[in-house]
Amino acid sequence: xxxxxxxxxxxxxxxxxxxxxxxxxxxxxxxxxxxxxxxxxxxxxxxxxxxxxxxxxxxxxxxxxxxxxxxxxxxxxxxxxxxxxxxxxxxxxxxxxxxxxxxxxxxxxxxxxxxxxxxxxxxxxxxxxxxxxxxxxxxxxxxxxxxxxxxxxxxxxxxxxxxxxxxxxxxxxxxxxxxxxxxxxxxxxxxxxxxxxxxxxxxxxxxxxxxxxxxxxxxxxxxxxxxxxxxxxxxxxxxxxxxxxxxxxxxxxxxxxxxxxxxxxxxxxxxxxxxxxxxxxxxxxxxxxxxxxxxxxxxxxxxxxxxxxxxxxxxxxxxxxxxxxxxxxxxxxxxxxxxxxxxxxxxxxxxxxxxxxxxxxxxxxxxxxxxxxxxxxxxxxxxxxxxxxxxxxxxxxxxxxxxxxxx
Numbered sequence: 324x325x326x327x328x329x330x331x332x333x334x335x336x337x338x339x340x341x342x343x344x345x346x347x348x349x350x351x352x353x354x355x356x357x358x359x360x361x362x363x364x365x366x367x368x369x370x371x372x373x374x375x376x377x378x379x380x381x382x383x384x385x386x387x388x389x390x391x392x393x394x395x396x397x398x399x400x401x402x403x404x405x406x407x408x409x410x411x412x413x414x415x416x417x418x419x420x421x422x423x424x425x426x427x428x429x430x431x432x433x434x435x436x437x438x439x440x441x442x443x444x445x446x447x448x449x450x451x452x453x454x455x456x457x458x459x460x461x462x463x464x465x466x467x468x469x470x471x472x473x474x475x476x477x478x479x480x481x482x483x484x485x486x487x488x489x490x491x492x493x494x495x496x497x498x499x500x501x502x503x504x505x506x507x508x509x510x511x512x513x514x515x516x517x518x519x520x521x522x523x524x525x526x527x528x529x530x531x532x533x534x535x536x537x538x539x540x541x542x543x544x545x546x547x548x549x550x551x552x553x554x555x556x557x558x559x560x561x562x563x564x565x566x567x568x569x570x571x572x573x574x575x576x577x578x579x580x581x582x583x584x585x586x587x588x589x590x591x592x593x594x595x596x597x598x599x600x601x602x603x604x605x606x607x608x609x610x611x612x613x614x615x616x617x618x619x620x621x622x623x624x625x626x627x628x629x630x631x632x633x634x635x636x637x638x639x640x641x642x643x644x645x646x647x648x649x650x651x652x653x654x655x656x657x658x659x660x661x662x663x664x665x666x667x668x669x670x671x672x673x674x675x676x677x678x679x680x681x682x683x684x685x686x687x688x689x690x691x692x693x694x695x696x697x698x699x700x701x702x703x704x705x706x707x708x709x710x711x712x713x714x715x716x717x718x719x720x721x722x723x724x725x726x727x728x729x730x
Contacts, residue, residue, distance in 0.1 A: 326543070328657050329667045329716070330357055330534045335651070336643040337441045337584060337596050339508040341423065341528070343723075344536030350511040353536070354419050358509060362414040364474035366509065367401040369418070371425030377434060382454055393457050395464060398435075399450050403458065404472040405503050406492045407485060409594045415503050416471055420510040428527055438502050439530040440636075441583050441596055448499030455493060455500065459486050495590040504586050504596045514723045528678070529637055532671035535716050535723070545666035545715035547614055555621030555706060563627055567620040570638055571645070580642040612645055618665040618710060622673050625703040629696055630683070631676050641668055662711070669707065670716040674724075681728055697728065 330340050334357070342350040358366035369380060380398045384391040395403070398418060405415035420428075437443045458464045469485035492500065510531055537543060556564060570576050587595045619641060623633050644667070648658040657663055680696065687694035708718045 325657065326534055326536055326716075327353070327357065327360075328663075329671065331361065332644060332647060332658065332667060333532050333534070333671060334361060334507055335597060336640070336647045338640065339439060339510070339531050341510045341512055341531035341533045342536060343512040343514050343533050345538050346513055348536040348538065350513075350536055351419075351421050354421075354509040354511055358417045358419065362417055364408070364414065364416055366417040366419040367397045367404075367471065369397040369420055371420065371422040371428075373426060375426035375431055377431050380431060381450070393454065393461065393464065395454075395458070395467065399454065400468055400471055402450050402500050402502060402506070403455075403468045403489070405506055406500055407468060407472040407488050408474075409503055409505070409591070410488050410491055412593065415506045415594075416474070417506065418508045420508060422513065423510040423531075424512050432527065436526055436530065439508070441504060441586055444502050444504055444586070445588070447501065448496065449502055450500040452493070452497065452499040455489065459489060465489075495588065501588075503594045504588070505594055528675040529640070529672075532640075533675045533720070534671055535719050537719065541719075543666070543714060543716045543719065544712070545662040545717070546712040547618060547662040547665055548710055548712070549614065551706065551710040552614065552617050552621065555625075555710065556617070558706065559621055559624035559628060563624040564620045567623050567638065568616055570635070571616050571619065571642055576639065576642045577646070579639055580646045583639075584643060584646065612648070612661055612664060614661045615645070615665045615668070619668055619673070621710070622669050622703075622707065625706060626673060626676065629677075629699045629703055630680055633673070633676065637672060637676075640672055644668055644672075662715075666711050666715045666717055669711070670720050674707075674717060674720050677724060677728075684728055700728070 326342075330342065330353075333340050340357075342354050344350055355366060355368075358364075369375075378396070380396045382396055382399050383394050385394050386392075401416050401418040409415060434447070435449070438447050438449065458468070465485050472485070508531070512533075514535075535543075584596050587593075623638075626633055645664070648664055651658050677700070680700075684694050684697050684700070687696065704721045704724075707721060708715075711717045
């Protein structure tokens, strides 16, 4: 399995992405390459540290000889320079969180959680109007965001006065700048550190689906086992299986997925979720990934059995991924591979949710010496390995989970 294909699929489906793996596997390099490959410009980067705060990410005021000066954080630079580029018909500047679990992401990114979801981008101005007014008055800050917006294209592109472009942007967004629909965040995480640094919870992991990178010399090669699919239909709650399958194949969920993937701002229609896939000009046929949907349904039923909540928002993310795979399948054969698709969805969206029950399982073991939930989880682990094979990304994730749980 090409992990870059997996990450691109999630990014096209509107998700941000978390690249995780052992130390030295090239996660940061790959994240930067992904951003460059999909936007043509270097991402703005912030490196995690224990004392990182939201003001470091967005903006802060520092003492200066004349009083206080405004300092823009990586998020503000990313958003402002993105809008400059978008108003010139270019791609946005994405943001990279390197070693995201080295700071308290659940707290620091709290204000961003809502707008990381496509459907809520309009609900919050990330860079306030007051900050934008100061940027427009400050030539050094204007030069900073213009330099980032240029992305090394000084000889090929001439923006002219960046302040004029930003004033045009503010005509569309007078209360401040929201996140562009085409904007994404990338993050990296060292799996060895995962158990003893800041924990990433349900909310964050749904917004940053996890892509695993193999150890040196290893590779992913999932193989969907049809016999295990039949076993799963008997092992897990048939009612749950039917509900999940019905949702993932329904006309209603297809319309919801297409609506989110087609989002744009009324006053700024040139910023879209997908710039490379024009949904209006393509037909999305009825989803034919029957085995993928069967596999996802059995894993969802298994997660519910061990006490992991799986909501409709997560299933809608699955639906969007299947829509993108359907749209791009003709030009990218990998996206028609059902073993690949099932492994990407299960390992990146579904299995990371297991981490949320780790504290409860550990508490059960400390207090009673055993955990019924852990025994059910072991059964689910065995099932997923038999479903997708030992060379799958899902099996690799289960191996990494042993760092947190006594599996």
